[in-house]
Amino acid sequence: MFPSSTQAIPEQSAVPRHLAIIMDGNGRWATERFLPRSAGHARGVQAVRRIVEACGRRNVRYLTLFAFSSENWRRPREEVSLLMRLFIQTLEKEVDKLEEQGVRLRVVGDVSAFEPRLRQLIEMVETRTAHNTLLNLTVAANYGGRWDILQAMRHMLRAEPELATHLNDIDEARLAPHLSMAWAPEPDLFIRTGGEQRVSNFLIWQLAYTELYFTDSYWPDFDANALDRAFAWYRSRERRFGRTSEQLADGPAGR
């Protein structure tokens, strides 16, 4: 397990080790061009492909994409089924390339709500890419940060029922291994496209010390240059993790 940002100072590098993205603005991209929203989602898939490749080339080790939130079920039924079809088609089409390119794909979220075909496909792609180590690509689907914390709590109590009567023994270190991305470091950088400035119930536990970057670009327009601009901004940030600037200037002794 990687150390928690509230318990230790995480390792830092010029390029984020873990990048988390909310891909927003597909619908508006399409509407502005008098196209159906489906066209925006289709272009969104192309942007996913571009950004996965760009992250691989830039040595990002973990890329987590918010594809479908637990609240997205509230969308019109046709749009929900379109998104499901798009996931199925994309997984079927991309599995060989992901395997070849050294990408390990995992899906986090409550996949029990998905149709059996999609669940089987997810399992197949996860198994076929499990040996890959270049880039850990995680798709958050039917995911919600609050759902994640609650499922972690349930798993923890199932594993250690005595904690229910020893409440003071419950701490971060006990809960964190049960979170759905326990195998990844916390995100260094979060990007949200589409102009909104909110976290929308994405990885709320893990974003505690993440740098938050918002851009007006719609997701279908987001490309390697836009990614580089976000990385340049990230490099300009002073990541203090609760310390003062003076401590940072003192170097490792200030840790």
Ligand code: FPP
């Ligand atoms: C947000 O745009 C986008 C989504 C809810 C779906 C994201 C899905 C993809 C990019 C395609 C599939 C991805 C994978 C990983 C296979 P929006 O519809 O909320 O846009 P709007 O805010 O302009 O309406």
